[in-house]
Amino acid sequence: MKILRLKSIAFLALFLLLSLFKINAQTGQLEVHQDPEINELLALKKDINTADSENGKYRIQIYSGNRTEAEKTMSDYKNKFSNWKSTMVYETPNYKVWVGSFMTRLEADRALVDIQTKFNGAFVFKPKPKEK
Numbered sequence: 001m002k003i004l005r006l007k008s009i010a011f012l013a014l015f016l017l018l019s020l021f022k023i024n025a026q027t028g029q030l031e032v033h034q035d036p037e038i039n040e041l042l043a044l045k046k047d048i049n050t051a052d053s054e055n056g057k058y059r060i061q062i063y064s065g066n067r068t069e070a071e072k073t074m075s076d077y078k079n080k081f082s083n084w085k086s087t088m089v090y091e092t093p094n095y096k097v098w099v100g101s102f103m104t105r106l107e108a109d110r111a112l113v114d115i116q117t118k119f120n121g122a123f124v125f126k127p128k129p130k131e132k
Contacts (some may be wrong), residue, residue, distance in 0.1 A: 060098065064096045064097075073097050074086050
């Protein structure tokens with residue numbers, strides 16, 4: 001009985017040892033065949049996302065008027081709030097100070113509540129798409 005048990009343990013040990021050698025001997029190479037149109041589609045998607053990121057978002061306008069006051073307003077904004085990026089835009093005949101770039105109206109409205117504590121004339125809007 002002991003001999004049978006020793007033989008089975010020896011066989012099992014030999015089997016496991018040989019299995020380990022077989023596992024370590026495996027080398028792999030992966031070859032990917034990709035349609036060239038995939039790169040074109042990815043580039044197109046990148047262009048679309050860039051266009052959407054500018055046109056599809058909500059902003060908050062905190063000032064519209066002359067350039068001097070627009071610069072002053074932008075400076076005041078940067079001193080009070082650092083959460084959202086501000087930009088000055090010229091739309092004939094006024095300079096406008098726009099704040100943030102929000103994906104949803106709800107996000108913009110939440111920010112507006114904070115911003116109106118200092119700039120009570122601020123309002124949310126969605127910019128018109130730029131013409132190409």
